Amino acid sequence: MRIDVTDPEDPQIEVFQGLRDHVLRQKRELPNGDMAGVFICEGDIVVERALAAGYRLESMLADARRTKPLPVSVPDEVPLFAAGPKVLQRVTGYHQHRGVLACFRRRDVPSVDEVVATLSEAATVLVVEGVNNPTNMGVILRCAAALGVEAFFLDQRCCDPLYRRSARVSMGEAFALPYARFGQWPEGLSGLHSAGFETWALTPDSAAEDIGRLSIDPTARVALLLGAEGPGLSDDALSAVTRKVRIPMSGTVDSINVGSAGAVAFYAVQQARLRT
Amino acid sequence: MRIDVTDPEDPQIEVFQGLRDHVLRQKRELPNGDMAGVFICEGDIVVERALAAGYRLESMLADARRTKPLPVSVPDEVPLFAAGPKVLQRVTGYHQHRGVLACFRRRDVPSVDEVVATLSEAATVLVVEGVNNPTNMGVILRCAAALGVEAFFLDQRCCDPLYRRSARVSMGEAFALPYARFGQWPEGLSGLHSAGFETWALTPDSAAEDIGRLSIDPTARVALLLGAEGPGLSDDALSAVTRKVRIPMSGTVDSINVGSAGAVAFYAVQQARLRT
Numbered sequence: 001m002r003i004d005v006t007d008p009e010d011p012q013i014e015v016f017q018g019l020r021d022h023v024l025r026q027k028r029e030l031p032n033g034d035m036a037g038v039f040i041c042e043g044d045i046v047v048e049r050a051l052a053a054g055y056r057l058e059s060m061l062a063d064a065r066r067t068k069p070l071p072v073s074v075p076d077e078v079p080l081f082a083a084g085p086k087v088l089q090r091v092t093g094y095h096q097h098r099g100v101l102a103c104f105r106r107r108d109v110p111s112v113d114e115v116v117a118t119l120s121e122a123a124t125v126l127v128v129e130g131v132n133n134p135t136n137m138g139v140i141l142r143c144a145a146a147l148g149v150e151a152f153f154l155d156q157r158c159c160d161p162l163y164r165r166s167a168r169v170s171m172g173e174a175f176a177l178p179y180a181r182f183g184q185w186p187e188g189l190s191g192l193h194s195a196g197f198e199t200w201a202l203t204p205d206s207a208a209e210d211i212g213r214l215s216i217d218p219t220a221r222v223a224l225l226l227g228a229e230g231p232g233l234s235d236d237a238l239s240a241v242t243r244k245v246r247i248p249m250s251g252t253v254d255s256i257n258v259g260s261a262g263a264v265a266f267y268a269v270q271q272a273r274l275r276t
Numbered sequence: 277m278r279i280d281v282t283d284p285e286d287p288q289i290e291v292f293q294g295l296r297d298h299v300l301r302q303k304r305e306l307p308n309g310d311m312a313g314v315f316i317c318e319g320d321i322v323v324e325r326a327l328a329a330g331y332r333l334e335s336m337l338a339d340a341r342r343t344k345p346l347p348v349s350v351p352d353e354v355p356l357f358a359a360g361p362k363v364l365q366r367v368t369g370y371h372q373h374r375g376v377l378a379c380f381r382r383r384d385v386p387s388v389d390e391v392v393a394t395l396s397e398a399a400t401v402l403v404v405e406g407v408n409n410p411t412n413m414g415v416i417l418r419c420a421a422a423l424g425v426e427a428f429f430l431d432q433r434c435c436d437p438l439y440r441r442s443a444r445v446s447m448g449e450a451f452a453l454p455y456a457r458f459g460q461w462p463e464g465l466s467g468l469h470s471a472g473f474e475t476w477a478l479t480p481d482s483a484a485e486d487i488g489r490l491s492i493d494p495t496a497r498v499a500l501l502l503g504a505e506g507p508g509l510s511d512d513a514l515s516a517v518t519r520k521v522r523i524p525m526s527g528t529v530d531s532i533n534v535g536s537a538g539a540v541a542f543y544a545v546q547q548a549r550l551r552t
Contacts, residue, residue, distance in 0.1 A: 143536045146529035173529060212547050247543070253422035253449060260419045260539035263532065267523070267540045271488050271547070 001076055004064065005083045008090035013081050015103045016040065016061045019164065020093035022134070026163055038103050039162045041172075042092070044071035047102045049172025055104040062100045063088060071100060106162070112180045112188060115151050116195045123221050124269050125197070126152040129185070129237050130228035131258065132159045138169025139259035140226065145173035147266035148273075152177055153192075153223075155185040186240040189223075197221040199241040201233050202265050204255045208244035211268040215276050224265050229258040277352055280340065281359045284366035289357050291379045292316065292337045295440065296369035298410070302439055314379050315438045317448075318368070320347035323378045325448025331380040338376045339364060347376060382438070388456045388464060391427050392471045399497050400545050401473070402428040405461070405513050406504035407534065408435045414445025415535035416502065421449035423542035424549075428453055429468075429499075431461040462516040468499050475517040477501040477509050478541050480531045484520035487544045491552050500541050505534040 005013055015038060018025060028035040038058060041047045048071045051057060060074055064082040074080045083091070092101065119125065126149045131137050137159055144152060152161070158181075159166065167174045182188030189199055198220055202211075216222060225241060227233030232255075238244065247256070247264050255261075281289055291314060294301055304311040314334060317323045324347045327333060336350055340358035350356045359367070368377065395401065402425045407413050413435055420428060428437070434457075435442065443450045458464030465475055474496055478487075492498060501517060503509030508531075514520065523532070523540050531537075 139533050139536060142529070143532045145527055146525040146532045147523075147540075148526045169533075171529075171531075176527060176529075212543075212550070247423075248546070249422040250424045251421055251452060253418070253447075253452075255447075256419045256422045256539065257415050257445075257535065259533065259536055260415060263536035263539040264423075264543045267488075267543065270524070274488070 001078070002080045002082055005081045005087060008087045012079070013061055013091065015059065016091050016101055019091065022165065026160055029160065029163070037106050039106055039160075039167070040164045041102045041104060041167055042100070042164060043168060044099055046167050046172040047071045047100055050102070050104050050167070050175050053175035055107070055175065058103045058105055060100060060102045061088070061091070066099065068099070110178070110180050112153055112182060112191045115153070115178045115180045116191065118178060119150050119221075121221075122219055122273070123150045124148055124266070124273075125150055125192075125221075125223045126262075126266075127189070127192070127199070127223050127225045128152060128158050129155045129225065129233055130157045130231065131226070132157060133229065134159050134163050134166040135169050136229055136258050137161055138166040138174065140262045141166070141177065142170040142173040143259065143263045144266055145170075145176045147263070148270045149177065149266055152179045154179065154181045156181060186237045189240050192223050193242070195221065197223045198243060199223045199225060200243045200245045201225040201238050201241040202227070202261055203233060203238065203244050203246055204249075205244060205246060208246035210248050211245040211265060212248060214245065214272050216269065216272045218273075218276050222269055224269060226258060226262050226265070277354070278356045278358055281357045281363060284363045288355070289337055289359075289367065291335065292367050292377050295367065298441065302436055305436065305439070313382050315382055315436075315443070316440045317378045317380060317443055318376070318440060319444060320375055322443050322448040323347045323376055326378070326380050326443070326451050329451035331383070331451065334379045334381055336376060336378045337364070337367070342375065344375070386454070386456050388429055388458060388467045391429070391454045391456045392467065394454060395426050395497075397497075398495055398549070399426045400424055400542070400549075401426055401468075401497075401499045402538075402542075403465070403468070403475070403499050403501045404428060404434050405431045405501065405509055406433045406507065407502070408433060409505065410435050410439050410442040411445050412505060412534050413437055414442040414450065416538045417442070417453065418446040418449040419535065419539045420542055421446075421452045423539070424546045425453065425542055428455045430455065430457045432457060462513045465516050469518070471497065473497040473499045474519060475499045475501060476519045476521045477514050477517040478503070478537055479509060479514065479520050479522055480525075481520060481522060484522035486524050487521040487541060488524055490521065490548050492545065492548045494549075494552050498545055500545060502534060502538050502541070
């Protein structure tokens with residue numbers, strides 16, 4: 001059902017308003033926020049992938065002049081708001097708008113145990129601690145999905161992986177993997193340990209094992225732990241794992257960007273599995 | 277020589293003004309721009325690394341209230357401008373200023389042949405095409421320096437690797453590696469070929485060789501080619517290389533962020549060298 005919108009403040013498109021203040025917006029979409037229960041996607045690919053992952057489309061805001069087909073078909077009972085460039089720019093804050101915005105209904109996030117129950121026998125999963133930068137989260141999730149990670153688990157301090165910027169940077173791969181949040185951290189890792197996971201903490205510590213020299217038992221389940229840019233993993237997390245691993249670095253460099261570190265680690269685990 | 281500054285428009289600190297417009301600023305620092313010959317660093321670590329790499333400090337702008345020692349000692353003939361938070365914020369556009377800004381003198385960029393002449397017998401180098409996003413450039417260079425790359429080469433479309441944001445994201449590693457720009461692209465690759473380099477183009481093309489399965493002759497020199505986020509390497513570049521390599525990916529994902537792809541590729545080459 002197409003509805004033309006000419007006023008950026010039109011209450012019909014309230015869910016698409018206030019996207020420019022990242023911090024406030026993330027709070028509003030939290031369980032107790034006034035926008036709890038929905039998330040916003042932008043761009044054709046991301047919208048497609050959210051729908052493919054089974055999220056329910058609630059409304060869409062598209063450029064009224066758009067001639068290219070919409071990325072997904074919009075059922076008649078779903079409002080399709082059409083707006084001119086001025087409205088779109090006021091709403092999104094971009095000079096160039098990414099073609100389409102869509103509002104999806106969130107699902108209940110399962111428990112760690114529920115996600116674990118869906119995994120393959122020799123799964124690789126990702127555990128993220130303290131990454132509250134949505135861009136870093138998106139880079140990590142895109143790469144995790146590409147390099148054999150089956151699911152991801154977050155501590156309470158990580159940002160929302162479905163938040164608009166994270167989902168966009170992930171090219172929609174944030175929707176591709178099941179995920180859960182730990183209630184207790186790092187105590188919650190015991191749920192992974194009892195499901196047979198080894199836990200590998202990525203650290204620049206020179207005393208850690210070289211991740212390139214490890215082999216993995218064909219039946220082993222591995223959970224890779226990544227900490228935030230800057231501080232890395234907390235001492236509590238490092239104390240709770242079964243193994244500490246490092247990426248071998250040269251020169252005077254002692255650390256790399258968290259996205260790069262994740263990429264190397266996912267790849268290294270994938271290669272270690274192939275060697276066995 | 278400390279000089280207190282109270283006016284954000286003070287012509288004495290002209291070189292630190294206009295940092296907020298990334299596009300314009302990059303143009304001004306180009307060879308024909310009105311600020312040709314200098315570059316700006318921000319943050320203690322980056323300033324330290326620029327000095328360690330041999331760049332000459334021309335002036336510094338620091339928080340007048342700073343009690344922490346400056347990252348480098350400022351000779352008496354070099355102006356050390358001291359300013360309050362309001363001036364610093366107006367100059368940099370940040371609410372929180374990174375402690376210190378420094379202006380360094382650029383050096384002449386050597387030719388590709390001159391850089392090649394300085395490399396080890398079995399060097400790994402990086403060739404970048406079309407990466408004009410300074411953040412991506414910085415992520416790539418930090419990771420390259422960490423994972424065994426000895427030098428990097430850019431086509432004409434790549435952004436300035438010493439540009440403030442690139443240098444900051446690289447944590448100053450942009451200064452650690454020698455670099456040159458190709459005059460002709462991709463014809464300039466012949467300079468690498470005649471110096472004994474194999475050229476490996478990173479591509480998502482499924483017909484390319486799996487980078488995880490390659491071994492490298494102990495005496496081989498390898499130049500890894502990375503293209504920009506989105507389009508990747510041009511057809512011209514892909515036609516000019518000796519080998520096309522891909523990162524093995526799972527699921528429906530067909531590409532990853534250029535920084536992540538670089539990280540995996542640098543690591544894969546490093547590991548292939550260890551295997552031989």
